[in-house]
């Protein structure tokens with residue numbers, strides 16, 4: 395299939411709001427979606443995901459910036475001339491057409507002959523697991539089945555790019571997990587460049603090649619799920635993707651590609667950190683709950699701490715530990731009789747390679 399990358403160059407969507415005046419639903423968004431990639435726009439409600447997706451689709455004109463699909467500048471091109479497949483949250487099937495005709499619609503508009511059309515519709519219905527459903531009407535289908543029809547309808551026209559806006563949010567939790575696996579499988583099989591919108595971080599991590607985290611109309615960080623989890627660039631990203639401890643630190647020394655910091659009276663050397671910081675500065679570090687290690691009190695190099703609480707959750711236990719004047723969330727995978735009781739003194743270790751130093755006070 396002929397797929398293409400997507401490029402957004404400083405794209406904005408500006409609206410006039412009666413009370414607030416000028417508002418930006420998307421602001422200065424630049425993005426390169428690689429050919430064949432599944433890239434997710436992830437962020438809280440109102441951050442501009444749908445607006446950005448609608449601009450790629452051509453349903454919404456940008457106020458500024460340019461949009462390319464492959465080499466072609468489509469900024470001024472109408473939606474139906476952009477060669478895209480779009481899957482909506484509410485499926486948007488034609489209620490008076492059966493499954494076959496819903497899927498065939500896009501091909502009829504493109505004046506495909508009846509024979510080629512029959513084969514193409516049959517092929518995609520088989521692909522989404524709906525063989526034998528041709529004569530069913532939309533109201534006779536479950537939500538999951540309707541979403542499969544919407545998916546079939548989007549891919550049957552062999553679009554150059556596929557766009558999804560919260561396609562699973564009307565389904566129950568179990569079906570959501572199943573369908574996201576199917577969408578990912580189909581996307582990889584067809585190799586179509588895909589932009590996927592969700593506010594669900596777990597869904598985003600499960601299916602994406604890369605994730606663009608959005609906040610207040612802007613892309614705040616772009617990377618693989620692993621990268622965003624381990625190396626969040628801002629407090630917002632750290633808190634939006636997984637759970638994080640935000641720790642106040644003092645910078646003792648920087649230079650030569652490393653930073654020496656003090657946390658709770660213990661010195662830590664962070665390699666590949668410290669750019670933009672100078673000695674004496676206060677900074678914040680992000681540390682994931684499962685990266686923190688608890689051991690015997692008084693151990694050399696450990697920060698003295700006290701266990702405030704322990705919650706046993708079966709495969710793991712969650713602790714709140716007071717150390718270095720801060721309250722830390724710690725997740726441990728414990729063997730039998732290996733736990734620390736509330737009130738016990740412990741030694742807290744923060745492995746330097748897992749400490750992510752944040753520069754600037756961007757929220």
Ligand SMILES: Nc1ncnc2c1ncn2[C@@H]1O[C@H](COP(=O)(O)OP(=O)(O)OP(=O)(O)O)[C@@H](O)[C@H]1O
Nearest residue numbers: 409410418419438439440441442443444445446593
């Ligand atoms: N046509 C418009 N006129 C005025 N404001 C708009 C318009 N379209 C979107 N907005 C505003 O832009 C912001 C972003 O909206 P958008 O629908 O892109 O958010 P979203 O990230 O998709 O949120 P959700 O997760 O709730 O779907 C919102 O504050 C919204 O009210």
Ligand SMILES: [Mg+2]
Nearest residue numbers: 443444445559
């Ligand atoms: Mg939306």
